[in-house]
Amino acid sequence: MKIAISSEGDNLNSNVNSRFGRARYFIVVDTESMNYKAIGKTAASSAGGAGTKAAQLLLDEGVDSIISSNVGPNALEVFQAAGISVYKSINDTIEKNVEEFKKGTLEKIELPTNNGHHGEH
């Protein structure tokens, strides 16, 4: 299974970054082999839509699940439409988060019911 985790740094010992749309890196990990790759976010522009842009980046990587926090309603909508599960990260390293994910202890984030219209300025 391929999962993506929002990260402060570019390797498994980096800490998670809890702000999905603003994370500097995403670490994409193969949970079986623990092979990983770091994606430096290219779309970190301020024009808005940071969340959906990051979501697109991960869709294009073909990930199955996401581990992060503070995922905005737009990005969540993308993941839901694409059938990708989103899990809430714990404040620790990437590696530790993957371990917890494998144990099944991470909390799943669902689309908020009031997902109407949220401005992202």
Add this chain to the structure above:
Amino acid sequence: MKGYKIAVLSGKGGTGKTTVSSNLAKIQKSIYVDCDIEEPNGYLFLKPEIEKVKDVNVMIPSIDYDKCTLCGECTRACRFGALTKLIKKILVFDHLCHSCGACYEICPYNAINEIPKKIGAIRVGRSDDIDFIDGKLNIGEASGVPIIKEIKNLIKDTDKNVIIDSPPGTSCSVIHSIEGSDYCLLVTEPTPYGLHDLKLAVELVKEMNLPFVVIINKSGEEDSIIENYCKEESINVLAKIPFKKEYAELYSKGNLLIKEDDEIRHTFENLSQKLMELIGK
């Protein structure tokens, strides 16, 4: 002859911007224009009779799946993250769309149609002897600039004077609201926060090369906070609106100050006269 356009602004909301613009418009018999489209409140004080309501639409993309090959070009072209490519479809986040047109341009298969979407409305009316215009942006929309542009279009050629109540802050909508004004009134309060926000507003109008003066609202013992700064920067403090409990009460009841209080009426008459002299120069 074309009328003067006077923009009233402040670094943030709640400094008395609407008080100054609505009372001044009434004194001068100018057209009152509320460009504070996220929270227009001038109508609360001017109580206009609305004669016309006009929807403001923007164009948003709609994907024609008979033509779309899901090549993804459009999602990469969108700077605002309003388009996302899934396996079988393109997700359009219309409230992130800024109607920039990049996606239509780039689509190699002509698979994107423009469809109109309402983002708000403009109201035109009369408040006794003055004309009234305001705009309102629907909640959650990306940008109110299209509404402001339409409002500015309505007042472009009028021969009457216009008072523009601009949005708070220094965003794009503020820039569009005050652009082309003959004079700017920067409303502030004598507090450290007031000074901080005033500085931002001053920076903006200087950058835009617009002539401006400062008005101190809730004026009192602390005025020196603002006055010292203005002195250093050679900025003219045109008027001071004193702080009084009665004014706050009148405001909270939605009353125009100049209608209820002779002293404040006098303050505004003075302000108006001095302002006209400045503009005439």
